[in-house]
Amino acid sequence: MSSVSVSRSRVLSDSQWDLIRPLLPSNVGSRGHPFGDDRQIVDGIIYRFRTSVPWRDVPRGEFGPWQTVWKRHRRYAGDGTWDRVLHALLARADAVGLIDGNVSVDGTIARAHQHATNTTRPDQDTGGTSNHKNLxxxxxxxxxxxxxxxxxxxTTKIHHAVDGNGLPLAIVVTGGQRNDGAMLEQVLDDIRVPRIGGGRPRTRPDQVAADKAYASGVNRRMLSARAITAVIPEKSDQIASRKRKGSTGGRPPAFNSDAYKDRNVVERSFALVKQWRGIATRYDKLAITYRAGAVLHACLTWATLLGDTP
Incomplete structure (x- = not known):
């Protein structure tokens, strides 16, 4: 799995920027001032999430006015720019055979800082925010x-789907109390790999590996209906219930223990994304701007891999 190397002032490497720059929107010809140094602004966004400093403390001498850095990230988060960049990079990676169709899914908790929680909200949020196309x-x-x-x-929970190499495919954000298994369908629905040259995007992995939190009959039937192989172990109470029923309990679900050994790639992906302190702890009031930071990290991960590919 490729890691993202960053420096203090010039965060993006030249190869990463060459891939990302053509995918960013331009306001040339629209009302208002044209965008300035896009690379400087994106560097500022990355710097903020990597270090978790308040937006107001983003160094002006290196990245420009903090208001510009924040407003650009807020705009890109709201209009789906970072998702479109990620999808374009996934399309390019798929075209050269870099995406492994054996997907692993899991969720990780991030503590919400008091700066992120001083908003009006219900105590038990069960909603999720994923792909924001045309919003x-x-x-x-x-x-x-x-x-x-x-x-x-x-807390906030990040639900992640990664390919067989631990590279990010889908990111969904919910409240921290949200059950992992209940989010499986939404996470899979967020996987979208466009095809260069046209055609329907790839949305169905070959198999899905997940832990026992996903071992519900609802999830197994959903995966079966989509012709996706489930690599999910049974819970002990499910095994006991089936055995109590005897011959009416049915057969145990198929389980490939060797394939399950590779599920840890999703845990390693969480270890990488949480190297950005602004992701490991949530400081953003808005879920879409917090999620966009994780999507931006995914963009850099794929850009690094593609930049290293001949």
Whole structure:
């Protein structure tokens, strides 16, 4: 799995920027001032999430006015720019055979800082925010801003789908108390790999590996209906219930223990994305801007891999 190398002032490498620059929108010909140094602004966004400094403390001498850095990220998060960049990079990676169709899914908790929680919200948010295509800035924010009460207090949960190499394919954000298994269908629906040259995008992985939190009959039937192989172990109570029923309990679901050994790639992906302190702890009030930071990290991960590919 490729890691993202960053420096303090010039965060993006030249190869990463060459891939990302053509995918960013331009306001040339529209009302208002044309965008300035796009690379400087994107560097500022990355710097903020990597270091978790308040937006106001983003160094002006290196990245320009903090207001510009924040407004650009807010715009890109709301209008789906970072998702479109990720999809374009996935299309390019798929064209050269870099995407492994054996997907792993899991969720990880991020503690919400008090700066992220001083908003009006219900105590138990169960909504999720994922792909924001063609949405205005005022749309796409889930109820409660994706902050919920779990055992660790006020938290947010990132649900991740990664390919067989641990590279990110889909990112969904919910309140921290949201059950992992209940989000499986939404996470899979967020996987979209366009095809260069046209055609329907790839949305169906070959198999899905997940832990026992996903071992519900609903999830197994959903995967079966989509012709996706489930690599999910049974819970002990499910095994006991089936055995109590005897011959009427049915057969145990198929389970490939060797394939399940590779599920840890999703855990390693969380370890990488949480190297960005602004992702490991949530400081953003809005779920869409917090999620966009994780999507931006995914963009850099794929850009790094593509930049290293001849």
């Amino acid at each position: 205005r800035l005022s749309e796409g924010e889930p109820p409660g801003h994706g902050v919920g009460r779990s055992r660790g207090g006020l």
